[in-house]
Amino acid sequence: MFVDTSKEVRDPNVSAIAALDEPTRRRLYDHVVRRPSPVSRDEAAAALGLARQTAAFHLDRLADESLLDVVFERRSGRSGPGAGRPAKLYRRSTKQVAVNLPDRRYELAGRLLAQAVEESDATGAPVREVLHRKAQELGTHLGEQNKTEVFDLLERYGFEPRCEGDAIVLANCPFHALAREHTETVCGMNLHLLRGVLNGLDEAGLEARLAPSPGRCCVRLQPAA
Template sequence: MDAPQEARDADVSAIAALDEPTRRRLYDHVVRQSDPVSRDEAATALGLARQTAAFHLDRLADESLLDVVYERRSGRAGPGAGRPAKLYRRSAKQVAVSLPDRRYELAGRLLAQAVEESAATGEPVRTVLHRKAEELGTQLGEQDDNTGVLDLLERYGFEPRREGDAITLANCPFHALARAHTETVCGMNLHLLRGMLHGLGEETLTARLAPTPDRCCVRLDPGA
């Protein structure tokens, strides 16, 4: 399984873990505390059996929603200080699942890079954005020699569909941005896809703007 799909599956699993009411109450309790929480503290705060609290806290840790740390609450060290307590605190994991697939973080990084480089060099923002998008697309295409064009497009949320020799893209990963800032985002998308084709060494397809309702603004047509 590829890394983006693995990450997506992990996020779905994490969200599913929070669907259990007791587990969600424990998670909310832990994240409201300024210090890590022990099993006993969590159980007492929520009126749960210690075994129940321990089971759900460990499940949250398994999903990387909580971090586990060990501390001696007595403040003592050395022989006789006792075993460190197992404590829980919110992890740095960020969970986001969108259906259809959206990649707003990717767009945000590209736009931020373009603004910063433009401010430093005086080059027009849109020119920098197109170059950065094409460079990123090339990197994505070069990452795996065994990846085909349909697989790569699927991996990044474009939902490719074969239509004869062409490929249409049923989903735009930047949908809301593209609706509000069509020219900017569709131009970025076009260059990102051109870079992907270049990185894959795909010479039989060309990315072209072809705006169509309910589809990505880019279409891959046969021919150079």
């Protein structure tokens, strides 16, 4: 799941958005998503005044990028022998595509916060206590599932790690807007998330500590005492 940052990495979300920069492809995508039912190559070509081969090429490219789903249906309404081959149809994909620069992980934060509220309601445990535990459990899971160098893992998740002596400072906070408005809650969650990451990676030489600094993530990884 984590990558060698010395090599170029293909981000599927960036690739998908780049695919829509081609005008004909974007017109086809817009046409498909506006239709209430799946669209065939012939229908799309006729609607946009394109050659069928051109429409097919661009529709398949959109499907390759997971922007459209492909389904097969018999348009004749018949089945069995003589009904003909099912038509290849296209509809909007359920995949959600988003690119944030710098990297943000608000969905991850929202999931942790929702889990904490639900468990707190069910058990009576303090919300913040549950949040910290959930965050640390998630961090541990990420570390265990992705055995790699801590620097590479942090890079993958958008923390933009930088070496500062024996410590690692984080130039980007993936929860920036939330941390700015709800500092104590979000920074505490982030601290326990990164403690879990170190635990999952068996990284005993570093510890995560709160060390707020302008323009940086509130957490700093420094040599363990």
